[in-house]
Amino acid sequence: MNEKMRVMTDRPLNAETPLESLRSWITDNDVFFKRNQGQIPQKPVSLSDWRLQVDGLVNLKLATTFEDLRRLPRAVVADTLECSGNSRSLLKKKASGNPWTVGGVGNAVWGGIWLRDLLEKAGLKADARHVSFEGFDQPLGSAGIKFIRSIPIEKAMSSTLLAYEMNGQPLPLEHGHPLRALALGWTGASCVKWLKRITVLDKPFEGFFMDRVYRVFQKGEDSKSGQVVTDIEIKSIIVEPADGQTLSIQTVPIRGAAYAGEEGIKKVDVSVDGGSTWHPADLVGPEQLYAWRHWEYRWKPPAAGDYTIMSRATDTKDQMQPMQANWNSLGYGNNGITEHAVTVHING
Amino acid sequence: MNEKMRVMTDRPLNAETPLESLRSWITDNDVFFKRNQGQIPQKPVSLSDWRLQVDGLVNLKLATTFEDLRRLPRAVVADTLECSGNSRSLLKKKASGNPWTVGGVGNAVWGGIWLRDLLEKAGLKADARHVSFEGFDQPLGSAGIKFIRSIPIEKAMSSTLLAYEMNGQPLPLEHGHPLRALALGWTGASCVKWLKRITVLDKPFEGFFMDRVYRVFQKGEDSKSGQVVTDIEIKSIIVEPADGQTLSIQTVPIRGAAYAGEEGIKKVDVSVDGGSTWHPADLVGPEQLYAWRHWEYRWKPPAAGDYTIMSRATDTKDQMQPMQANWNSLGYGNNGITEHAVTVHING
Numbered sequence: 118m119n120e121k122m123r124v125m126t127d128r129p130l131n132a133e134t135p136l137e138s139l140r141s142w143i144t145d146n147d148v149f150f151k152r153n154q155g156q157i158p159q160k161p162v163s164l165s166d167w168r169l170q171v172d173g174l175v176n177l178k179l180a181t182t183f184e185d186l187r188r189l190p191r192a193v194v195a196d197t198l199e200c201s202g203n204s205r206s207l208l209k210k211k212a213s214g215n216p217w218t219v220g221g222v223g224n225a226v227w228g229g230i231w232l233r234d235l236l237e238k239a240g241l242k243a244d245a246r247h248v249s250f251e252g253f254d255q256p257l258g259s260a261g262i263k264f265i266r267s268i269p270i271e272k273a274m275s276s277t278l279l280a281y282e283m284n285g286q287p288l289p290l291e292h293g294h295p296l297r298a299l300a301l302g303w304t305g306a307s308c309v310k311w312l313k314r315i316t317v318l319d320k321p322f323e324g325f326f327m328d329r330v331y332r333v334f335q336k337g338e339d340s341k342s343g344q345v346v347t348d349i350e351i352k353s354i355i356v357e358p359a360d361g362q363t364l365s366i367q368t369v370p371i372r373g374a375a376y377a378g379e380e381g382i383k384k385v386d387v388s389v390d391g392g393s394t395w396h397p398a399d400l401v402g403p404e405q406l407y408a409w410r411h412w413e414y415r416w417k418p419p420a421a422g423d424y425t426i427m428s429r430a431t432d433t434k435d436q437m438q439p440m441q442a443n444w445n446s447l448g449y450g451n452n453g454i455t456e457h458a459v460t461v462h463i464n465g
Numbered sequence: 466m467n468e469k470m471r472v473m474t475d476r477p478l479n480a481e482t483p484l485e486s487l488r489s490w491i492t493d494n495d496v497f498f499k500r501n502q503g504q505i506p507q508k509p510v511s512l513s514d515w516r517l518q519v520d521g522l523v524n525l526k527l528a529t530t531f532e533d534l535r536r537l538p539r540a541v542v543a544d545t546l547e548c549s550g551n552s553r554s555l556l557k558k559k560a561s562g563n564p565w566t567v568g569g570v571g572n573a574v575w576g577g578i579w580l581r582d583l584l585e586k587a588g589l590k591a592d593a594r595h596v597s598f599e600g601f602d603q604p605l606g607s608a609g610i611k612f613i614r615s616i617p618i619e620k621a622m623s624s625t626l627l628a629y630e631m632n633g634q635p636l637p638l639e640h641g642h643p644l645r646a647l648a649l650g651w652t653g654a655s656c657v658k659w660l661k662r663i664t665v666l667d668k669p670f671e672g673f674f675m676d677r678v679y680r681v682f683q684k685g686e687d688s689k690s691g692q693v694v695t696d697i698e699i700k701s702i703i704v705e706p707a708d709g710q711t712l713s714i715q716t717v718p719i720r721g722a723a724y725a726g727e728e729g730i731k732k733v734d735v736s737v738d739g740g741s742t743w744h745p746a747d748l749v750g751p752e753q754l755y756a757w758r759h760w761e762y763r764w765k766p767p768a769a770g771d772y773t774i775m776s777r778a779t780d781t782k783d784q785m786q787p788m789q790a791n792w793n794s795l796g797y798g799n800n801g802i803t804e805h806a807v808t809v810h811i812n813g
Binding site: 138140141142143192195228284285286367369403405411413 | 486488489490491492493496536538539540541542543574576630632633634715716717718720747749750751753759761763
C-alpha cells in the first residue's frame with residue numbers, strides 16, 4: 118500500500134487516490150483508489166490454473182483459459198473509474214458509508230478483450246437480459262455474502278471490457294488480477310475484480326449488493342425501490358489550489374478534472390466569486406471517450422482578499438453539473454459543485 | 466533497474482524495454498527504455514534548490530524555480546520516444562553502436578509545460594535560430610564531453626514540451642528528474658534529461674554530440690557531412706508472435722505497434738507470405754498525435770508449415786515503411802520491415 122493513499126478502512130481495504138496524483142491524466146496503479154467489499158486474495162492465482170466460467174443462458178458453457186482470452190481480439194481503452202460513493206463526505210446532509218472526499222476516482226488505459234466477443238463465443242439464448250460477475254475475493258463479515266453484480270445485456274454487448282492489463286502492467290493483484298470487468302463509463306460497483314464466473318440471466322441478479330446497496334433511495338424507503346447506480350454523472354473536481362490555501366497575488370492556475378461517464382466533456386467553467394460569474398477554462402491533455410478531461414483556468418486575482426472558487430462541467434449532451442447533487446440515503450453520485458475557499462494576499 | 470530489462474551497458478546505462486511490455490499502449494516507467502551518454506545523477510536534486518537557466522539570445526535571462534514552472538500553463542501529451550539507434554542490430558550490414566533490437570522505444574503520457582511559454586517569457590532576440598539543452602548528468606570517459614544538443618527554433622516554439630511528469634508519476638530520476646526536454650515526435654537524442662540550462666543560439670550548437678554522432682553519414686565520409694537525426698521515421702514492429710515461435714493451427718493474433726514521429730498512422734498491413742501479399746490490420750486503442758498506434762491482424766494459417774510474417778505501416782502523409790532502411794555508419798533510423806519466421810503445426 119502506497120503511504121500517500123488515505124486509508125479509510127483496511128478490512129475491507131478502502132483507500133483514496135491522493136489529491137496530488139489527481140493532477141495527472143494517468144493515475145499511477147500504485148495510488149489508484151481501492152474500494153472493496155470482500156477480502157483481497159492473498160496472492161495472485163496461477164494463470165495456468167485459472168479458468169473463467171461462462172454459464173447461464175448461453176448455448177455453450179465455457180471454461181476459458183487465460184491464453185484463450187489473450188488470443189481474442191485485443192481491446193485497449195482509457196476509462197475513468199469512480200466509486201459510487203465518491204465525494205460522499207462532502208454532502209452537507211450526512212449519508213451512510215465510507216467518508217470519501219474526492220479521491221475515489223482514477224484514470225487508466227486498460228488492455229483486455231470485449232465482453233461481447235466472449236459472449237458471442239458462448240452464444241446468447243433468446244431470453245438473455247442481464248450478465249452477472251463473480252470474483253474469487255472472499256466475503257468479509259459473518260453474513261458471508263459474496264460481492265456479485267449484474268449489468269444489462271445491452272451494456273455487456275456494447276461497451277464492457279474484460280481487462281487483464283492496467284497502465285502497461287499486468288492487472289495488479291489489488292486491482293483484480295488476473296481479470297476485472299469494466300462497464301465503461303460506469304461506477305466501480307459494476308466493475309467486478311478477480312473474475313471467475315460470468316453468468317447470463319433473464320433478469321438482474323438478486324442479492325445484497327444488487328438489492329440493498331448501490332441503489333439511490335431516500336431514508337425510510339425500501340432500498341429496492343431505488344434505481345441501481347450505473348453510469349457516472351457529469352462532474353468536475355478542483356485539484357489545485359487546495360481548499361483553504363493562501364495564495365500570493367499573481368496568476369493562479371486553477372486546475373482539475375471533469376468526467377461524465379458515457380458522455381464527453383464539452384466545457385468547464387470556473388467561478389471565483391462564489392458562482393455569480395463563470396469563465397471558460399482551457400481543456401488540457403488527451404481527449405478519449407470514457408476518460409476524464411483535465412482543465413485549467415488562469416486566474417488573475419484583482420486584489421487581496423477571500424475568494425470562493427468553483428468549477429462546473431458540461432457534457433456533450435449539454436447536461437450541466439448541478440450546484441447540489443440529489444441527496445440519497447447512501448450518498449451515491451455526489452456530483453455537486455464544490456467550493457474552495459482561498460485567501461489572496463499581497464506578495465511580500 | 467527492473468530485472469526484465471535487457472541491459473546492454475551499465476556505464477553509461479543503456480537498456481531495452483522488454484518485448485512483452487511493448488504490447489501495451491502505456492509503457493510502464495519502470496521498464497521504459499534507458500539510453501544515456503553520461504552518468505545518471507546519484508540522487509534527485511532538491512526541487513527548492515534547482516533552477517532552470519534560460520540564456521543566450523534572449524531579452525531577459527531567467528533562473529526559473531520549479532514552482533515557477535508549475536505555475537505556467539500545463540501541457541499534457543502522449544509521446545512515443547525512440548532511440549535513434551533502435552533496431553540497429555537488425556541491420557544486415559553491421560553498424561557501430563549499442564546493439565538495440567526493437568526495445569529502444571516506449572510510449573508515455575507526459576505532463577509539463579510548453580517550451581515556447583518559457584521562451585516567450587524570456588523574449589527571443591531577432592537572430593534566435595536554435596535552442597540547446599544541457600543537463601546535470603556527468604560526462605563519462607576521459608574526454609569529459611557534456612551531452613548537449615540543440616533543436617531548431619521552429620521546433621522549440623511549436624511542439625516541444627518540458628516534462629516534469631511521466632505516466633502519472635513525478636519524472637523518475639532515471640528518466641530525467643526533475644525536467645526533460647521532449648521534442649515531440651523526435652528521437653530521444655533531442656530530448657535531454659536532468660535539464661539545468663536552455664540556451665538560445667544563432668546556429669546549431671557545436672560539439673561532439675551534434676557534430677560526430679546522431680548524424681546520418683556513410684563510412685569514409687566526414688560525420689559533419691551527414692544530416693542531424695531529428696524526427697522518428699515511419700515504422701512498425703511485430704510484438705507477437707515472437708520471431709522463431711512455433712504455433713498451433715488456429716487463429717493467430719499478429720500484433721504490434723506503428724509510429725511515425727510527427728505524423729499519424731494511416732494503416733498497417735501484414736504479410737504472412739514474405740511480402741507477396743498484404744492484408745489490412747485493425748488499428749487498436751487510443752489515437753493521439755505523436756503516440757504510437759497499436760494494431761492486430763487475425764491470421765488463420767491455411768496449413769501447417771513455415772511462414773514469414775511482416776508488417777508495414779503507412780503514415781498520414783502516405784509515406785510507407787521501406788523494406789530496407791537506408792544504411793548509415795552509425796545505424797540510425799532503422800525502420801526497415803522485419804521478418805518473423807514462424808512454424809505452424811497441427812494441433813494435437
